[in-house]
Amino acid sequence: MGVEVSVEGLTKSFGSQNIWRDVTLTLPEGEVSALLGPSGTGKSVFLKTLIGLLHPEQGSVIIDGTDITQCSAKELYEIRKLFGVLFQDGALFGSMSLFDNIAFPLREHTKKKENEVRDIVMEKIDLVGLTGAEDKLPGEISGGMRKRAGLARALVLDPQIILCDEPDSGLDPVRTAYISQLLIDINAQIDATILIVTHNINIARTIPDNIGMLFRKELVMFGPREQLLTSEQPVVKQFLSGDRFGPIGMSEEKDEAVQKQEEAMQAAGISGGGTKEDFTEIIPQVQPNPGMPERKAIARHRERVHAMLPDLPENAQEAIRRSQEQEDQIREESRAHAEDMAGGGGGRHGGDNEWTSAPAGNVAVADAKTDVIDYGGSDAPTEQWQTPGGGDALTKPSHRAADGNEGRTIQG
Template sequence: MGVEVSVEGLTKSFGSQNIWRDVSLTLPSGEVSALLGPSGTGKSVFLKTLIGLLHPEQGSVIIDGTDITKCSSKELYEIRKLFGVLFQDGALFGSMSLYDNIAFPLREHTKKKEDNIRDIVMEKIDLVGLTGAEDKLPGEISGGMRKRAGLARALVLDPEIILCDEPDSGLDPVRTAYISQLLIDINAQIDATILIVTHNINIARTIPDNIGMLFRKELVMFGPREVLLTSEQPVVKQFLSGDRFGPIGMSEEKDFAVAEQEAQMQAAGISGGGTKDDFSEIIPQVQPNPGQPERKAIERHRRRVVELLPTLPANAREAVERGMAEEDRIRADNRSRDEFGFGADAPTAPLKVVAGQTATDH
């Protein structure tokens, strides 16, 4: 089972430039969380701080009982073995083949024999749809393929915590759907704690149990997805709808004159370009593929949501209750299919990504 990650009062700056301040949140053990926010708000910096690559000026990051902001280098080395990290650009070694890149954590952190390492590496390569490309160098493949190789490397140690920095960037919509499903299936199998940084609103609405949002150097909110998706906060509503009218500007700080002008345009019926989807509806969360175990995180998450229901506005409470009822129906249908069509002969590994490359994979 994945471990809890507790962040308290975290503040990070580069010189005089403050990135974010007093960030406090808890990634519940074994649950999938997502971190949203406009570009440049320090989401990738936050991930690097969680694994000790960057050191905060204030605050604590407690992982499996150890505060990594205060521990020794030896303790940090051991804590990092709990992590699998998919960096935004894949972060592959350019002089190594994909096979050697993916095998690197096994050779670095285990004493497995090469035959055993090969079995594990080829399984992960097959899982992300890169069979046949294992001997290629990172410079010989597309950005999307490098991203998938980075994910395979993040998974070879069966980590208890998985960090994914924009797993959809460089991928076409179909492979984005496969990668998202793969993360849900992995969570169902090993109950890993997963944090996804993303700008993809569809991922945010359908994949995580919890969502947080960074804006103007602060954590706007963090909690069950149902709370953020029904939030009336202007910055949250604007980000989810992708509309240019609202607190978020081309620069993070939208000045008063621009805000006034946009308010007049909006009052005149001029569109801000955002989607008109009804975000008061809670879309059912993606479920594991047939034949996979049910996610243990679901019941833990549901208990927290039920406790929060009385504190929500009436329309949000109704939307959450409808969403929970629909998810219960979907899970019941899945159990029936498993019983009658996906029983003992069902696959026990997540369905792999389609192999090959398309133009949109670049």
């Protein structure tokens, strides 16, 4: 199980430049948290302080009962074994192959034999979709591939604390969705404590249990995702909507004249370019894939949310209740699918919904929003699916696919 990370009164400066001051928060054990904030507010600096790469001027960072700001180099070395870190640029060794980069923590911190190391490394390489690229050097692959290799290295020791600095940077939206789902599945499997630094609002709205935000050298807030997503604070609302009208400017301190000019433009009906999506609705949190264990963090998180519910505005309370009902329904459906597949040898038959197994390695994946099903593999077919009559069912034309499976209907 992941361990709690407790930060108290943390202050960090570089020379005369103060980065942030008096930051206090607790990353609950086994939960996924996200840290938001405009560029240049010190989010990456905060991660590096958590693992002792940077030393704060004031405050404490207590991990597994040890204050790393006061411990010896030997104690810090041991504490760092609890961590898996995905740095913003991947931070790979340029002269090592991807395989050796990912194997490095195993060779450094364990006494495993090379055949064991290879099995673990290849498992993680496959997990992040880099099979076949293990012998390449970091300079021979794209930035997105380097980021995925960095994630594989972060996971290779099955850490209790995982820090991810902008895991979506350099990745296309589809790979970002896969990485996000992977983090949720890992949390379900090993109950690790995860902190994600991100600018991706979709990740912030759907992945973490808790969200914090840094702005103007201070922690604006930190708590359950439901609290921040329903917040009426102008800086939070502006950041979530991606609008240029608000407290956040091109520079951290918005000029008063610029702010008045923007207020006049806003009053005149001129758009600030942000999304007009209604953020009063809380999108259900992403759940582990069918067949994965249920996340233990859910019950702990729910307990805290219910305790604070009476203190929230009525519209926030209603949004939270709706989102929790939707999440419960999604979990029930996922559990039912997993039980059906387990009981039927990988497939389900009967009624209007027919599931059939695909060959090993070619697994069809779909959800209610999917238009194309990719079976995986370079020679595997890609089939178009339709939504007949505007309903929720995705239906494949009834003809035999290249893998020999008949068409079937998947309920969204």
